[in-house]
Amino acid sequence: MQLVYAFDAYCGWSHGFSPTLREVVSRHPDLPVEVVSGGLFTGPRRVPIREFGYVQGANARIAELTGAEFGEAYERLIADGSFVMDSEAAARGVAALRRAAPDRAPELATALQQAFYVDGLSLSDPATYRKVAAEAGLDADAVVAAFESPEADRAAADDFHRAAELGVTGFPTLLAVEDDRVTVLARGQATAEEVVRRLAAVRVP
Template sequence: MEKAKLLYFYDPLCGWCFGFSPVIKKLEKDFQEQIDFEAISGGMVLGDRIKPLSEMKHYLQEAMPRLEEMTGVQFGKPYLEILEEGSLLLNSELPCIAMTVYKSMTNKSSIDFASALQSALYENGVNLNEIDNYQELVESFDLPWEVFRSKMEDSAYKEKTYQEFQIGQQMGIGGFPSVVLSIGKQGYLIARGYRPESEMKTVIEEILSKETADSK
């Protein structure tokens, strides 16, 4: 059986993806010998969906306690402060471009970088619409900041990012987080929305076992 691949469709601005981050990181750690993991940017907030945080404030304030209770993550005080202030513009484009650039510069975990992007926003209140705000994050992954910055400003990486958005659209991904486990020509949608780690692990093990048996 050829090595399986897990596609994690996420968006840096997706709160439920922030909640799912510990799950997908644990799965990558547990299955790294059997499965290659890749985070795929979704482009959730683009075009006419771009809006100030204030327009989502009441919805988010209602959803956040349930999200924290279900997932165990905590929204940081800096994020709560920018949510209260409300002027931050919600726009997926630049953080998704950052993911494209990251994947062009290293073979290290894109799952870890996706998680770090979400932590920057939802724990530390970082404005992900400003390129210079990525320097600390990028350097924490031991990547040269000036090279990374130059690529983020290169229109070719914006184009590649929009091409990545189309992967999810072509596969019929309707929301985030979504997870597809691919083995050979067979794809399994194993999560649409948040799903606990124990359930995910059981499903993945069952699929791997079935595919191993079928390949004999």
């Protein structure tokens, strides 16, 4: 059995789920975790953030329910409404970080969300990946090179396909996958206790 975490680095609810993910992973070090980018803001949805009028109201709700932090630098970044959330670029970055440290993919995914939602850094900017990689003790030059490589484009497309193949329709979604059996452990908001309880039920022989 493995866990599959389908998220989008530009999804506020995924940001709110980060503590739950970290706790579940820490409680189950025996379970491999596959991190997959979902592609929330691609194609016609890749537009200035002002076109999503619900963002700040949604963020307030996420903060209320999960305790997630939305930093002042992030608020400044989106203040004039011109910032464009590009999930394809974010997925390339997730792929580059995942390639550098596959076993740390959940940790790096949550670090990337911290970079955007707290530090106000664009996930389309190579400098963001340099910073996240350096803070994680990874080879920052290699991560940036991977982010800018054609392989990252293919990895992002593969991630979007993988999420769709697993039937993921919203983010975040945490799945338990064993052979052909796919069990939803969380979709949207969930506490670590809820996820651990569901996981225990799935793992009963």
